[in-house]
Amino acid sequence: MRIAVGQLWQETNTFNRNPTTLADFQNWGIATGTDVLEKFGETGELGGFVSGTRQWNSPPELVGLARFLCWPSGRINREAWEAIQETFLKTLDVAGHVDGVLIALHGALAAEGEGDVTGALLEQIRNSIGPEIPLVGTLDLHANVTRRMMAQADLLYGYHTQPHLDQFETGLRAARGLRLMLERQHRPFKYCRKLPMITAAESHNTFTGPPAPLYRRLEQLEREPEVLSAGLYMAMPWLDCKELGWTVTLHTVTEDERWKTVVAEIAESCWDLRSAISDVERYGPNEVVAKSLGHGGHPIVIGDGADATNSGAPGDSTVLLRELMKQQPIPHGAMTFLVDPKAVIHAEQAGIGGAFDAFVGGNFAPEFSEPLRFRGTVERLLPMQFELNGALGRKMPVQMGRSAVVRSGDVAVVFTERSGPGSSPLLYETAGLKPRECGIVVAKSPTAFRADYDPFVAASFIADCPGCATPNWSQLKFQNINQPLWPLQEIANPEEAEWCR
Numbered sequence: 001m002r003i004a005v006g007q008l009w010q011e012t013n014t015f016n017r018n019p020t021t022l023a024d025f026q027n028w029g030i031a032t033g034t035d036v037l038e039k040f041g042e043t044g045e046l047g048g049f050v051s052g053t054r055q056w057n058s059p060p061e062l063v064g065l066a067r068f069l070c071w072p073s074g075r076i077n078r079e080a081w082e083a084i085q086e087t088f089l090k091t092l093d094v095a096g097h098v099d100g101v102l103i104a105l106h107g108a109l110a111a112e113g114e115g116d117v118t119g120a121l122l123e124q125i126r127n128s129i130g131p132e133i134p135l136v137g138t139l140d141l142h143a144n145v146t147r148r149m150m151a152q153a154d155l156l157y158g159y160h161t162q163p164h165l166d167q168f169e170t171g172l173r174a175a176r177g178l179r180l181m182l183e184r185q186h187r188p189f190k191y192c193r194k195l196p197m198i199t200a201a202e203s204h205n206t207f208t209g210p211p212a213p214l215y216r217r218l219e220q221l222e223r224e225p226e227v228l229s230a231g232l233y234m235a236m237p238w239l240d241c242k243e244l245g246w247t248v249t250l251h252t253v254t255e256d257e258r259w260k261t262v263v264a265e266i267a268e269s270c271w272d273l274r275s276a277i278s279d280v281e282r283y284g285p286n287e288v289v290a291k292s293l294g295h296g297g298h299p300i301v302i303g304d305g306a307d308a309t310n311s312g313a314p315g316d317s318t319v320l321l322r323e324l325m326k327q328q329p330i331p332h333g334a335m336t337f338l339v340d341p342k343a344v345i346h347a348e349q350a351g352i353g354g355a356f357d358a359f360v361g362g363n364f365a366p367e368f369s370e371p372l373r374f375r376g377t378v379e380r381l382l383p384m385q386f387e388l389n390g391a392l393g394r395k396m397p398v399q400m401g402r403s404a405v406v407r408s409g410d411v412a413v414v415f416t417e418r419s420g421p422g423s424s425p426l427l428y429e430t431a432g433l434k435p436r437e438c439g440i441v442v443a444k445s446p447t448a449f450r451a452d453y454d455p456f457v458a459a460s461f462i463a464d465c466p467g468c469a470t471p472n473w474s475q476l477k478f479q480n481i482n483q484p485l486w487p488l489q490e491i492a493n494p495e496e497a498e499w500c501r
């Protein structure tokens with residue numbers, strides 16, 4: 001038996017004007033054919049596919065298609081999207097006959113001219129393999145599940161955790177689902193409910209946040225013999241595309257009214273939670289730094305969701321850096337990072353120990369922050385690469401290009417050439433800084449940072465800054481979504497949204 005395996009993973013923030021290019025994917029490692037499993041066979045969902053299929057009674061031969069992954073950013077440009085499609089079609093062709101496909105997807109991925117890249121790719125794979133071959137996909141919990149995705153894939157498996165810690169397990173679940181499908185030789189029954197709502201990411205925590213009981217319910221459902229997959233997708237809200245909203249899905253081996261009721265009940269609970277999830281205590285830039293200084297304990301982590309590289313913002317906002325500079329002294333020091341390739345070059349030219357004096361940041365999203373003049377001393381120059389093991393990654397090689405540490409008074413800034421996980425203290429540790437001992441550390445992430453920071457910080461505060469991933473919806477111009485969509489419009493009952501029916 002031969003199973004084709006592939007991955008296309010990126011989260012798109014359509015409010016980030018900077019397109020994602022083929023070079024961005026190359027930076028994170030494009031692989032085709034046998035390289036997919038040789039290089040990435042232990043990483044995230046792909047690791048789960050490999051491990052899961054090995055547990056089958058007669059393990060199948062795995063055939064690598066393609067692996068494209070890169071960090072969240074703006075829409076994929078046309079050139080990259082065309083190259084991705086061509087590569088998948090070509091490798092499917094080279095693979096010849098396969099008995100099933102396992103594909104790791106994100107589900108909130110948009111390209112220039114295509115708002116539903118995930119659905120489009122599933123459709124192309126389906127056209128290539130024909131209607132009979134099982135097609136099983138995995139999705140991020142923030143997928144914007146579309147009708148096309150539901151129609152084209154036989155089974156979809158979403159993460160059940162936020163912070164995302166179960167990529168590998170999601171791969172395992174998908175491999176199990178495919179096995180059951182092949183054994184039964186029966187197509188699953190699909191149940192899906194779209195909800196006309198988006199919510200900010202800070203309270204999406206599936207361990208401690210309002211949606212936690214719903215995710216326990218999904219796990220419970222998946223333990224039932226008749227249920228193949230139970231999904232609740234809270235949607236990447238900075239995705240100005242059709243059908244944007246939460247989705248509840250259920251894939252079963254039997255057709256039963258009961259499943260419709262289960263989906264309707266979960267959907268109703270989601271709708272009832274929408275205000276609780278959106279009710280997040282945020283502090284303006286000045287206040288959040290003052291509050292951190294006034295806390296007394298350390299380290300304090302400040303989550304800057306609006307400039308979250310994890311949510312596809314460019315990561316070069318100067319808003320918090322400006323406040324940190326203003327509110328010195330900062331006992332035990334502060335650290336933040338900016339994606340700023342020009343600043344890296346400037347630091348390299350100054351050399352270690354040299355004087356740094358340049359305008360930094362505010363370049364990729366000038367509508368949200370301005371460049372800031374930053375004067376300091378270059379402390380370190382290094383390649384920013386590490387292996388992510390925590391929120392969002394398992395054995396995931398991270399490559400953020402060249403980087404520089406520049407210190408000004410109590411504030412250390414890590415400038416990186418490229419974007420990467422804003423939720424991980426590893427970024428600072430790789431740069432030789434000590435986030436576990438400092439006064440204030442900035443995480444460019446709305447909530448995923450908690451998985452890595454909570455074990456050692458004295459407190460965490462959420463900043464309310466401008467940025468491409470702001471939860472202040474009125475600051476963003478949505479043009480392509482289906483409406484009404486709560487909270488952009490006040491809706492009393494989800495039935496009011498015809499597009500969700």
Ligand SMILES: [Zn+2]
Nearest residue numbers: 140141142164
């Ligand atoms: Zn996500």
